Amino acid sequence: MKRELLAGNNAVGRAAIDAGCQFYAGYPITPQNELTAFMAKNMPANRRVFIQAESELAAINMVFGASAAGARAMTSSSSPGISLKQEGISYLAGAMLPAVIVNVQRGGPGLGNIGPSQSDYFQATRGGGHGDYRTIVLAPSSVEESYTLTYLGFSLADFYRTPVLILSDAITGQMAESVKLTKPDVKKYEIRSKEWALTGCSGRKKRIVRSLFLGRGVLEKRNLQLQQNYRVIEKQEVRSEVYNTQGAEILIVAYGSMFRLAKEIILKLRNKGKKIGGFRPITLWPFPYKRLSLLVSRNKIKKILVIEMSCGQMVEDVKIGVLGRSKIYFYGRTGGEIPAIDEIMEFIKRKKIA
Amino acid sequence: MPDFKRTKSLENVPTHYCPGCGHGIIHRLVAEVVDELDIREKTIGIAPVGCAVLAYDYWNFDVTEAAHGRPLAVATGIKRTRPKNIVFTYQGDGDLAAIGTAETLHAANRGENLTCIFVNNTVYGMTGGQMAPTTMSGQKTATTPFGRHPDKGEGFPLKISEILALLPGVVYVERVAVSTPQRVMSAKKAIKQAFVNQIENKGFSLVEVLSMCPTIWGMSPVHAAEYIETTVIKAFPLGRIK
Numbered sequence: 324m325k326r327e328l329l330a331g332n333n334a335v336g337r338a339a340i341d342a343g344c345q346f347y348a349g350y351p352i353t354p355q356n357e358l359t360a361f362m363a364k365n366m367p368a369n370r371r372v373f374i375q376a377e378s379e380l381a382a383i384n385m386v387f388g389a390s391a392a393g394a395r396a397m398t399s400s401s402s403p404g405i406s407l408k409q410e411g412i413s414y415l416a417g418a419m420l421p422a423v424i425v426n427v428q429r430g431g432p433g434l435g436n437i438g439p440s441q442s443d444y445f446q447a448t449r450g451g452g453h454g455d456y457r458t459i460v461l462a463p464s465s466v467e468e469s470y471t472l473t474y475l476g477f478s479l480a481d482f483y484r485t486p487v488l489i490l491s492d493a494i495t496g497q498m499a500e501s502v503k504l505t506k507p508d509v510k511k512y513e514i515r516s517k518e519w520a521l522t523g524c525s526g527r528k529k530r531i532v533r534s535l536f537l538g539r540g541v542l543e544k545r546n547l548q549l550q551q552n553y554r555v556i557e558k559q560e561v562r563s564e565v566y567n568t569q570g571a572e573i574l575i576v577a578y579g580s581m582f583r584l585a586k587e588i589i590l591k592l593r594n595k596g597k598k599i600g601g602f603r604p605i606t607l608w609p610f611p612y613k614r615l616s617l618l619v620s621r622n623k624i625k626k627i628l629v630i631e632m633s634c635g636q637m638v639e640d641v642k643i644g645v646l647g648r649s650k651i652y653f654y655g656r657t658g659g660e661i662p663a664i665d666e667i668m669e670f671i672k673r674k675k676i677a
Numbered sequence: 678m679p680d681f682k683r684t685k686s687l688e689n690v691p692t693h694y695c696p697g698c699g700h701g702i703i704h705r706l707v708a709e710v711v712d713e714l715d716i717r718e719k720t721i722g723i724a725p726v727g728c729a730v731l732a733y734d735y736w737n738f739d740v741t742e743a744a745h746g747r748p749l750a751v752a753t754g755i756k757r758t759r760p761k762n763i764v765f766t767y768q769g770d771g772d773l774a775a776i777g778t779a780e781t782l783h784a785a786n787r788g789e790n791l792t793c794i795f796v797n798n799t800v801y802g803m804t805g806g807q808m809a810p811t812t813m814s815g816q817k818t819a820t821t822p823f824g825r826h827p828d829k830g831e832g833f834p835l836k837i838s839e840i841l842a843l844l845p846g847v848v849y850v851e852r853v854a855v856s857t858p859q860r861v862m863s864a865k866k867a868i869k870q871a872f873v874n875q876i877e878n879k880g881f882s883l884v885e886v887l888s889m890c891p892t893i894w895g896m897s898p899v900h901a902a903e904y905i906e907t908t909v910i911k912a913f914p915l916g917r918i919k
């Protein structure tokens with residue numbers, strides 16, 4: 324395939340089409356509108372279903388229906404809209420239905436602004452809605468990865484029967500890059516059929532899709548079933564990237580678009596002879612605690628700088644991985660502001676991190 | 678006279694509904710219609726939040742739950758994905774006309790080829806008898822202990838069927854009741870029509886069924902059926918609206 328210029332939001336749409344997404348429902352909100360427009364054009368062109376829903380609630384519940392009927396289904400939005408979708412995400416998790424939900428994060432809380440942000444980390448990684456559940460969270464840091472992770476997301480969703488969140492942001496979503504799209508290998512996630520899907524009970528017993536479980540212990544049993552699934556996901560699906568960690572004693576941890584800045588900073592400091600490297604969680608849930616922990620012990624990492632476009636939400640997970648073995652610093656900008664490389668360099672100098 | 682046979686679309690299980698509740702009758706009417714149209718093996722139902730969430734214990738075809746108010750959004754997702762299946766929602770008044778008003782109105786306005794069975798008993802039954810959008814003026818409920826007073830900010834009984842009938846995407850709206858044997862027969866006819874419309878790809882059909890809730894109304898089953906005749910029908914006149 325030849326290289327092309329593509330924006331992150333469009334790459335997500337391309338991945339959905341290529342992964343066989345049969346149903347998309349969306350609702351306008353900046354900065355993800357390019358994706359909805361892309362789907363409006365390309366879903367019908369590929370004989371798939373596109374619906375502009377009357378609300379985020381309707382969109383996620385349409386996805387619930389499409390998924391219950393066995394279709395690969397997706398919706399997308401940005402932060403305030405994702406808050407509205409939480410009801411449906413909880414129901415999807417409870418009913419064990421696959422779906423892909425894209426969050427092109429913007430500044431919050433409330434209406435916030437349309438600048439890039441990573442302040443939905445807590446919401447994304449802790450379940451988001453009511454009840455004891457998690458969703459797989461994939462965080463692309465480039466346009467190319469917006470494609471591969473979304474494509475993978477459909478396979479993971481079907482394989483584990485769980486909602487999968489693509490946690491992008493206004494930078495990754497709207498930035499155009501020269502890319503060469505290649506489908507990730509998802510052979511190991513192939514499933515024979517969806518033996519729970521509602522297709523009409525022709526030649527078989529009726530099926531019920533539900534998240535209501537009455538009677539003593541019945542709901543607990545379902546919850547433990549979900550937890551068992553989560554333990555498998557934690558074992559099988561952790562993804563992360565390391566960058567220049569050879570001999571590194573200082574580590575920058577960042578995810579998504581912020582890791583792009585981290586790489587620049589690491590290069591600058593490496594050029595000055597500093598022993599610094601980078602670590603990027605690609606799955607925010609399951610968080611790569613063990614990999615981070617191993618890196619800290621193996622390299623005897625003394626200092627860790629976490630960079631986020633939030634007030635430090637991922638820092639909590641880094642602390643869990645590090646367990647007090649390294650000193651943890653945090654630099655973040657919030658409210659739709661992007662940290663500049665110079666100001667981070669200044670912070671590193673002022674705090675004598677490197 | 679044909680032999681009386683067990684309805685195939687109904688399970689042979691005891692009911693959890695209260696004595697005199699209308700849900701059992703309406704479940705059965707839906708099941709009989711599904712049998713008569715020979716669509717059991719391609720029917721997908723959507724059960725609401727409320728007493729009828731357990732409808733899937735009684736129906737013998739594929740059913741999904743939906744979040745409160747969202748059945749018509751869920752139904753849209755199913756029907757658009759599987760246009761050859763017959764998809765219907767079964768919803769109460771709070772579900773359809775309060776928390777789910779937007780989903781209801783917009784599914785209807787898109788002219789989704791769906792069948793909607795709307796059960797109006799003028800109260801929230803499952804949660805203990807609070808005011809519903811369809812609670813009648815003066816009607817006492819747990820949250821209108823002095824009777825619903827539209828002039829005191831409690832709103833007017835919402836005639837959602839009449840509103841939906843205004844939409845070009847809606848092909849059929851009828852209000853029926855299950856308070857007498859004759860009315861049950863008419864109700865079945867209307868429900869059948871609403872399914873036939875979907876089979877014939879006509880668009881959105883809704884049947885509003887006035888139903889008894891003796892427990893919440895604090896009446897005997899017989900008295901509750903009479904109450905529909907004497908009172909509820911006056912607030913919600915029966916007949917074809919569109």
